[in-house]
Amino acid sequence: MIRPFGVRRRLLAAGSLTVLTSLAGALPSTALAQGAYPDKPITIVVPFSPGSATDTSARIIAEKLGPRLNVPVVIENKPGASGTIGASFVARAQPDGYTLILTSSSTHSATPALFRKLPFDPTGDFTHVVRIATIPMMLVVREDAPYKSLQELVKATQAKPLNYAYGSPTSQIAGATFNTVAGAAANGVPYKSQPPAVTDLLGGHVDYLFADLSVVTSFMQAGKLRGLAYTGHARAKEFPTVPTLSELGYQKFDLVVWVGVAVPAKTPDAIAQKLNQEVTAILREPDVLQRFESLGMQVSPNTLAEHQAFAQSQRQVWTQRAVDAKIEPQ
Template sequence: MRHEFPPSMMSRREALRTSALMALGATLLRDAFAQGEFAGKPVRVIVPFTPGSGSDTAARFFGERAGKLLGASFVVENKPGGNGLITISAVKGAAADGYTVLLGNISLMVVNPVMLKDISYDSVNDFVPVAGLYRGPAVYAVSPGSPISSLEDLIARSKQETVSVGTYSQGYQLGAAYLASLSGAKFQDIPYKGQAPLMSDLMGDQVQAALLDWGGAVSSIKAGKIRPLAITSVERHHAVPALRTVRECGYPEYDHYSWVGFFVKKGTPEAMRQTLAQAVEKIKQTEEARRFADESLGGELMLQTPAEVTAQIQQQIQRFKTIARQAGMAQV
């Protein structure tokens, strides 16, 4: 665990030494980047979402700071639509030279391979992780006046009567199906095109429950507009510390996160991938990055190594393929 010490606890000599080491690290990274022939040519970061989305914001935050560290220009290109296939096509069609970076997420790397038939890419074999950026949990919620008082109550009711659970992406649909597979619950999925209309219907009791993005729901939770039942993270969230996790409600293996990371096309020179990975890891060690993930996105930094990101993708694909088939959702 990394600890931050107040200036009063550090000697002047230690502070100067730390500053010198940080400056040396930045210089070495800039030199390595130049030796990798990145300098003077912009790095394209291809994002499968519209400007202003959380994933787009993360791409710009890390891209801008990596550019400053490495003396390069990072240019975000938004290519939304087509379940991310437009973005995938752009990255696959580019040279594997390190100048094109994919902002991959759980939808592109896990959900599409499970839910779409005959997709034109293999998320594990066509791309290589540079670094995970951040991940955010979801929350099961109901309206303030709902008779459903807890996650246990939601599951018990669903075994006696049809309980509608709204979701606004296939990732969250799979997340709800995962809980159903563990608990024996029978949820009726109600798909929405976005979280805003889903939350509006939830507040108006047009849908009985919902699985929502935590970052987008926490302000409404604090304002009492919706009532949370359980958060899908491994541990409780500091913003609402009394809210239990799904694991604490009796399902110790359950967690569900949305996540994003930087990837490059397979065949990219390893030295270039490593240089970019080192820059991103340096950024993630800062308090600024921690606050950004927490306060701006409602999540946390991804601390997994690139190899662990690959293993996570493989595990999630296998998990959700099984769940999707059991629920009659799979297209593959």
């Protein structure tokens, strides 16, 4: 029997709908979900206090990411316990792309070397999405301190042990590594994050500090802090009179401070790739690049696969430096 064209078309359409429905049922849910991502606010967790390098980086990225994705992007600071409070919170979050973390060498490279047991696995519990920047560190003293050079500071510690502050796992390992390679005698004083450590340095409660350049730049420019040594491969453009550690003969100081973006493990790969592409595009914008560079941060985005490998290798490097400095895990 020959059916009228209209009837046949309706039957074909119904059959096509059945096929499409069957195919949709066979597709992974992540593929379907990706089409709608994002459709609600995104939270970026910062595991350190406002004013830290991770906090500053998060706010620069969030300001641009929200309009690009057409959803609100909220910053939530969760400081404490060397960044482990915020990191463990994100490790347990739903892997749906709506909870991100501003990772760093503190939380995901250095922390594993300082604690015997962590409430999260720095590599296994996260998908490391993209590196934002690397951050050289500056060894600083108060402007009115009697030490005019690194050699004078080291000599002073050998005459009488001084106190150095650290406000992050990276600054702790950096300070201990420096003391080891330079033969300096000093006692470490811990702080919840780097900004409070800077405050106490300014107040005369501690003698020196290894800090991210982005944290101390404004104080150095205001003439409140003096840099004695810089960890970059070349002198900082903002502070060309401060020598690098390698210039001063400390060739083994090879620690790299970095910040990046991560999501909980098992986040759909398509979402992780989208976030990588969006953040990379943001980092290529001239005004964003200028803002990071003004803070002494060297923008260096990488691919998803590259950043996964980078995070793993940096964990090994920082762990080895902690062992070399004879830091006992807690």
